[in-house]
Amino acid sequence: RIYKLDPGLYKVLPGRDRGAVEYYRCDACHKITRINIRGVCPSFRCSGKLHAVDLEKELRHNHYRYLYLNLRPEPMLAQEHTAQLSTEYAAEVQTKFVKGEINVLSCSTTFELGVDVGELETVFMKNVPPTPANYAQRAGRAGRRTDSTAYALTFARLASHDISQFRQPQRMISGVVKPPSFDVNNCKIAKRHVYACAFAQFWRAHPTHFRTVGDFFLNDGPLLFRRFLDGRPKSLLHALKEVVPSAVQREIGVDDWSWVEEMYSADGVMTKTVNELDRDLATLDDALQEAVDHGQYSTAERLKLIRNTIVKKPLISYLSQKNLLPKYGFPVDVVNLDVNFHTAEARNIDLSRDMQIAISEYAPESEVVANGRLWTSRYVKKVPARELRRYKYTQCRCGYFSKAFLDNELDSRCPVCGGISRGCHVFVVPEFGFIAEPRPKSPGNQRPERTFSSRKFFSGHSRSKDQVDILLPGGVLQLRTHTHGVLTVVNDGHGYGFYICQKCGYGALERIPLNHTNALGRECRGPVERVSLGYDFETDIVELDFAAMFGGSALREGYWESFMYSIIEGFSQALEIDRQDIDGTLYVRPDGTRTIVLFDTVPGGAGHVKRILEDDNIRTVLETARTILENCTCGGRAMDTSCYGCLRTYQNQYIHDKLRRDYALDALSTVLG
Template sequence: MRHPTATTEDLTKGLSYFVLTAQLQQPDEDEAIVSGEEVDGLDTERLEPFTICLGCGAIEGAGCTCRSTTPPIVLQRVLSDQDPLRRCVACGARSPNGVVYRFLTGQDAPVSVLGTSLYQLLPPTDDETAVLPGEGRKLLVFADSRQAAAFFAPYLERTYQQILRRRVILKALAGDEADHNARAGHLRLQDLTGRVLAVAEHAGLFRADQSYDERTTLVNQWLMQEFIALDSRIGLEGLGLLHFRLVPPQNWAPPQALLESPWNFTREEVSALFVAMLTTLRQQGVVTFPPNVDPRDAAFEPRNVELFVRDYADATQHVLGWLPKRGGNRRVDYLVRVLRRRRPEMAPREAEQTAQEVVKGLWTYFTNQQSPWRGHLAPEQRARQGVVYRLDHRFWEWAPVAETGTPVYRCNRCFNVTYTNLEGVCPTYGCDGDLERVDGAAGAWVSNHYRHLYQTLAPIQLSAEEHTAQWMPKVASEIQSRFIDGRINVLSCSTTFELGVDVGSLQAVLMRNVPPTTANYVQRAGRAGRRTDSAALVLTYAQRRSHDLTHFKEPERMVSGHVRPPVVVVRNEKIVRRHVHSVLLAAFFRWARARREREFRTVGTFFAPEDALSGPHLLEEYLREPLEPLQEALRRIVPPELHHELGLDDWGWLPQLTNGEGTGILDLAVREVTGDLDLYAQLEREAASARRYKQADHFHRVAQTVRNRDLLGFLGSRNVLPKYGFPTDVVPLRTNHIPLREADEVDLQRDLRVAISEYAPGSEIVAAKRIWVGGGLYILSGRDWQTWYYAVCPNCGRFHRSLKPLDPHCQVCNANLFGWPRHYGQYVRPEFGFVAGRDTRDTGERPPHRLYASRVAFSNYADEGQEGPNEPQFISALSGPTVQVMTRYSRFGKLALVNPGMDNNGFTICTSCGWAEPVTPTATGRRTRRKAQHDNPRTGQPCKGRTENWHLGHEFITDVLELRFTGALPPANEYAVWLSTLYAILEGTSETLSIPRDDLDGTLYRYSTDYPPALVLYDNVPGGAGHVRRLSEGKVLPVILRAAWDRVARCECGEETSCYECLRNFYNQFYHDQLKRGLARDFLSRVLQ
């Protein structure tokens, strides 16, 4: 259940979880220990009683007051200090990624399934690439988001390799009809290694540089992954293809107690019981490993620890208890349910006590020095735990089910598969289902996707990489070349591959989602089939969202739609200013070469030369000379209407580049580079003094990386020179302090509008097949962040911002700004960028965690007197007897967005080292306490600096146009009317002026409760592109409003809704339910009258 006022974008936040009281169950102690947690009953998930009324549906803690005669149902609300909820109090399941999921198709798994099938169907090439892994097959995958593209490459590769490994194992067991021992199920892991190795080598699954021992180790790792599979439900065992058959000792005798009342088992039933009991240890990973396989290897994540068992548990040492200390475990639970099936008249408490006694007796039976089963549990003396045990993997045979005719049973409730049937009891913890026998011809087996692949997949290798703007240019070029040469089979791309890339004989393109426009679709589809002798297949997956599903119903609108030519407005102060900088620096570089014999190609030679004056110092000398030719050049280049604004005649533009106070953008770049180099030199000296020479060498190499960066590229990324022709506030996520090869290969930079979300402390991003976590904000020597107080009115939505503490009451509606929901605090602008945390990991099944920023809000005007009238002007052509229209244009409109952290609680940020982490709310709603001590994210050394609670924010200046309405209007709080009208006008503007729709956007802004909100249209480019200025012309706006009306009046969708022909688009999906074309049509009709 979601709190009705929750507004967060993450759908797993703000939820309350309830469970029927009758479904409560003791926690599974084994699961708790494997998850690295102590078993403490329900302490971590506290319960709060609630009732649900069957009369009115209310869920209340104190009961319902509707006077319904129906009896209420008692619930328990689950309160947890862990987010997400990691344990189910009904079945005992645990997961570090959360145990409650929305019942929805994911964004990655369905595309991975399609990608696997499509890749298998691609024909091999007949040229020299046919000898490469994958036999020359190429598949290009597109995604709109660079993070989606980066995550999908390792995800597809991992899932495909897992399927391929299982196919190879099954083929080794059952593929050779002459191998009678394998087909009869007599092979154990040590016998199977060589056979799997031979099949894998024949399929070309190994690299040429891998030795025989390395390949053998890898094969044994595959086999152990299957033996203790975490995903056994979709593994060979869970899909009825492979039976792990326990080899019993010779001449063993069942314990007498099990042959007598109340059990009365036969010898065969006791054998089945032993298998079920020992299987609980195998499935939890309490097993021995081959000598060349390390259970702590990342291949076994998230359970990559050595696990043991003894009579009672020790969670701190990863020791499971054969008997539970408190709560329960699978062994006791299974025996209780078997006993209650045999003796239903037995009281529950008596059944549990009896089962506990038998489980205890079995431990003595298995571990006794004279027991014939003692070899199956390998003892080991550990310093802290004493004697502990693990299940010996050498006592299990790998039996192919189809060839051996092994009976397979499946639970009719939880659908888990087992090969042991004792009284029809399901071995799943807490499950009360019944086992039913199934065979290989059953419908569920035949239609199972994974089972089909394990039996039929062609053993073809697949290598996948990402191709996004996150790579260093040299690395990106190498990846592109390897793909064209056939050494990479699948390339997961963002928009970087849309234009100007010829990949030769590409056979297929897979789009992970429906692209935003027809132009994007045509560019992506056009990467394939560019040779006359080949046909191409383009496969598009429609994600579960409005934009994709609309085009899924009518694909011809995307495939054969209209492509609008782009319109570029070159009059932009920020672009022009950076071109002015480029003219100055070009003249300075020529002067430096002629006068000082200096060339500046790298960051080091310009900012920090070892034995000469730096570039910035020489620039100061250059600027003292007569510069009339430079000024004349600037007058010719810069548009005349911008001469005064830039201060071209009096050099007024220069202080923003460099000045004596050190606040120019070039001065900030100087501080950044010299600060980095000084830090790494200090770290290198400290490491060398402590004789950590490898670490010292690492810091030396990092410093060389900084020095050898391309100078022009660096200046472009620091907003000194033009980059991509866009005026963006680009900030980096620094990784070069991390001792990894990938840290030097990635170049993580984002516009601040995106960076305050993607790079925020605690947020995760994917790059180079690794997860990088935001560890803090970058500290620039001698500089502090400026902070602002802000609040969003919970009643009318007005955005307030000030350098001083805010008045507690809204300026518009007088509501309490500091009430619920919480949308207030202090935000800092992280203009120097971010620092990655030192701990990285391989990508897993779960997409990276991200802390979302708020939507764009209009803040105010940068300077009321800079341009345009201070008061809105009436448009006489649109001001009739019922509705009057006013406009106000400015090139200096400020728009803001804020990342308030988890549940709007902000971030704890150290003012000394920049370390930061999100403030996490507890189950009681209180925020967790700040850490007094932490580690510097760049050096790893302890820091005791002062911490503050701040949010992250960013403001950008762009062209804005306000539209205000007066007269006989709909109610001011009817937001559906104003949102629908806003998007109708945006669509009409795009259509009338031939402006790409992505370059325009809008928002609402309240001035008063007596009037409706102003419609604020803005150029969706920082700095503005001059688009909305054209609307401010009196003759243009009526034409645009007529086009807007025409769009919503002529559409054939229902007037109480909207569609992609009228109001909806890819970027306003969060408003789709509120957009109603009939409301916009009726209001625009009144305006145009």
């Protein structure tokens, strides 16, 4: 049966017309009603009597009635203001906001608008910021003027970090903000600035050795640079004594120029960079000649283009990656998502990301919202006479990871567990960027699609390593320090890779048709291969090998991760290092032993993790970690969970449900006794 209301039985009267409707107020509960049956209040269990009232007089000073009758409705004009916009257009949006022509801004987290942004009164955060410092920075943008009151509203998503902070909001709102600190006597960072001063003077005298890797390294650049430094130019010495702290000058040998000897020694950063480049080019040349000898001319051409990609790489970026130049805290490998600039929507945007982020946000079929439109990445950008660098890799479910340059053989069978490694086993480095589909769409109500990169992997590669054995109550701890250790980030397209056209770069998660179109809209019938996207970067690494102390209990899921993050928390507090400047990952060695790898997140490394070798710092770190866990109360007596007071951080949300305080305490008790 279907029931519906009969509109003929209802009469609508204007309530403000005098005489049209009579109103009554109860003398007990004071509720106002227009229904009066013998003066009885219609409210449940109220014994009051109704009396006629003048509604205009009674509600004359009611705040909400006044707002309803007198407040002029304002249109809500919203506009994006993020780093994705061009500089000129972003400035135009900012000006309109300050003038009141726009009253809602959808901003990136940094809110790049300066201090005084007009009558900004309300800040809405769509997720909980990582730390109290981030919260204060975002919420503090509102109410900067004395004649306004700030209002900050934070939406907690159904994510571990957000829910945890929602349950204890005072930790975020009233949390302690640690002031930033800098160690100006950091020799590792100072050396890179010394090298920068030296290169600057050298390139002024030898400008032909400046632009590309080939211009310098294949044109006797390292030899000429050494001769230049052996001349000990007075202008360079004066510049170094001006900028390098006196304590660091003595440590690295500014006066006696011993830093030059170290730079070019067998273990020096210049020598290792030259040897590494020579080895890669020799491998390419050998593979190219072998391909020609076997009549594999298409393979030979591809190898030739890969070689050209290496030697044509911008020299500044290459030297920064190899820690011969400072990165100044900024990403060196920045790639773009190119859009069709012939359209009106594309003229005002500039889409660029650090490579570590770009291999997720800009991967084929990933979607990006910019300037009110939805852009879909479709192509891995190809450049004439160049080719993407390729690596083979293996990634097993047990955690073992390994990679090799070019077509060097890698056994697909895991040496640890004997299983067949999952993944498509080849990743390319998309160093030329990506290209979006030419026609953007409307964003709609769904979140943009995105494929996610994996965690950082350590494959054991580094330029050099030293080992120190430390006797602890639980046994011998092996500490291995890796100079310029290599970490790898891989986006494997949900485990299935991406189908990429080798000719035009067309990419998709599903198999693509043979006759697809290239970025210019023309038909392409190039060969298609299935690959992942990846990226390598160098930083300081310390490997902690506790394996000899643990038995089968350490194989429980989440055990090693809990132990690792407890050490990182202890490291941060004991040595007063910003938690966001260090991180860790697990490394499964070919013999099956698990080790904890700590690394600097600062670009190029800042020497933080190597401080664990100084004095008795390792014991201090482990004891501090145990104290943190013992003082926490999460999980009650069972201790079968974790919280932001012990193991959890914004960055390790991927494993929050596996981190347990009892696991970490058990591991620390085994090590410390």
